[in-house]
Amino acid sequence: MHTRSGLKASLFALAAVAATAFSAAPASAQGSLVMYCGVQEEWCRAMSNAFEKDTGIKVAMTRKSAGEIYAQLKAESSNPRGDVWWGGTGDPHLQAAEEGLTQEYTSPLNKDLHDWSLNQWKAAKQRSIGIYAGALGFGFNTEQIKSKGIPEPKCWADLLNAKLKDDVQVADPNSSGTAYNLLATVVQLMGEDKGFEYLKALHKNVSQYTKSGAAPAKAASLGETAVGIVFIHDAVVFAVQGDPIKPVAPCEGTGYEIGSMSIVKGARNLDNAKKFYDWALTPVAQALAGPAKSYQLPSNKASPVPAQSPKMDQMKLIDYDFVKYGSSAERTRLLAKWDKDVKALP
Ligand code: PLP
Numbered sequence: 001m002h003t004r005s006g007l008k009a010s011l012f013a014l015a016a017v018a019a020t021a022f023s024a025a026p027a028s029a030q031g032s033l034v035m036y037c038g039v040q041e042e043w044c045r046a047m048s049n050a051f052e053k054d055t056g057i058k059v060a061m062t063r064k065s066a067g068e069i070y071a072q073l074k075a076e077s078s079n080p081r082g083d084v085w086w087g088g089t090g091d092p093h094l095q096a097a098e099e100g101l102t103q104e105y106t107s108p109l110n111k112d113l114h115d116w117s118l119n120q121w122k123a124a125k126q127r128s129i130g131i132y133a134g135a136l137g138f139g140f141n142t143e144q145i146k147s148k149g150i151p152e153p154k155c156w157a158d159l160l161n162a163k164l165k166d167d168v169q170v171a172d173p174n175s176s177g178t179a180y181n182l183l184a185t186v187v188q189l190m191g192e193d194k195g196f197e198y199l200k201a202l203h204k205n206v207s208q209y210t211k212s213g214a215a216p217a218k219a220a221s222l223g224e225t226a227v228g229i230v231f232i233h234d235a236v237v238f239a240v241q242g243d244p245i246k247p248v249a250p251c252e253g254t255g256y257e258i259g260s261m262s263i264v265k266g267a268r269n270l271d272n273a274k275k276f277y278d279w280a281l282t283p284v285a286q287a288l289a290g291p292a293k294s295y296q297l298p299s300n301k302a303s304p305v306p307a308q309s310p311k312m313d314q315m316k317l318i319d320y321d322f323v324k325y326g327s328s329a330e331r332t333r334l335l336a337k338w339d340k341d342v343k344a345l346p
Helices: 002-010 041-055 066-075 090-098 108-112 115-123 142-148 177-190 192-203 215-221 232-240 270-280 328-343
Strands: 032-037 058-063 084-086 129-141 168-171 206-210 227-231 245-248 256-264
Touching: 032 041, 032 066, 032 270, 041 058, 041 270, 066 090, 066 177, 084 270, 090 115, 090 177, 090 256, 090 328, 115 129, 115 256, 129 142, 129 177, 129 215, 129 232, 168 177, 168 215, 177 192, 177 227, 177 256, 177 328, 192 328, 206 215, 215 227, 215 232, 215 245, 227 232, 232 245, 256 270
Parallel strands: 032 058, 032 084, 168 206, 168 227
Antiparallel strands: 084 256, 129 227, 129 245, 129 256
C-alpha cells in the first residue's frame, strides 16, 4: 500500500533540514493572509508568527476544528473570507475539494513530499495536500484505571467495559475531524453494521462529546475522564510532560489521518496563499511542529521527525480509504446516521 510504505519511509527521514530554501523576500512582501488553522492553537500561532516574520505578510489566524472550517467555507462560499486552510484531518478537506470550495494548486515543493502526502493531492484533484500524518487511538489515565480495578485498556473492545460508564470522552464527528476519523475507522475496521453497534455501545460510556478533537486528551491527563479517544500524538503531548496518561494504539488495528492544507476558492489574497502554501511545505516550516508540542509525521521527506512521534510503522494500520470516506456523499451520510443512531440515544 503506497500510503503505508510512504509513512514507514518517513520514519527514517531524520535528515538535517535540507536546502529546500523558501524564496520569498523577507519583509519586502506586503499585504495580508487570512488563515483558517485546524491544529492545536500553539502550533497555529508558531506557524502564523514565523510566516509573518519571514515574509512581512500579516496573518489573521483563526483556530477551529476541521468540520467547523469545512462548514465555514461552505457558508462563506458566495463571499469567501479565508485564503488558506492549514491543518486538520484530510476527510473534510476532500469534501471541500469535491464541492469546489477550494482550488487547484501545484507547488514546486511537491517533489520533496512523501507519497502519502501526494496521494491526498491526487485524491483531491490538486485541491488539497498532505502536511502531516498521525494515527488514531486513545489515552487513558493510569490512576483512574487503577482505582477502578480494571486491566489497562489495550483494544477498542476494552472501552466498552461497564466500569468505564460516563468515563470516556471523544469529540462530536460533526465538528471534529478526529471524531469523524474514528467513525470512518470503526466502519472500515468492523464493517458498517458492527461498527455502528460498537459506537452505540460506546455511547453508554461517553460522558460528553466535545467540540474539539484533542480536548479529551487533556481531560484524561487531568483525570477528568478515564479515557480520551484522540490521535495518539495528542495523548503523547501530556505523557511526555509527566502526566499520568498512557497513549494506546488499539490492538484490533486503527485508522490514521493525512492532515491537510487547501487554498480557498476565490481567495482574496491568492498570491499570499500560494506563498504560504509553498512555505508550509518546507522543512524549516515543518520543523516548527515539535517545539509547538505537535508530534505528527511531517510530509516533507527532509523535515526532522520529532523524537516523541508515535512509531506508526509499529502499529496495525487499516488501509484507510480516504477517497471514499472523504467524499461528500459518504461523509454526509455517515454523519447523519451517527446523529440519528448514536447521538440521539439517551
Ligand atoms: N490537533 C491536532 C494536533 C491534530 O493532529 C488534529 C488532526 O488533524 C486536530 C487537532 C484536529 O482537530 P479536530 O478533531 O478538533 O478537528
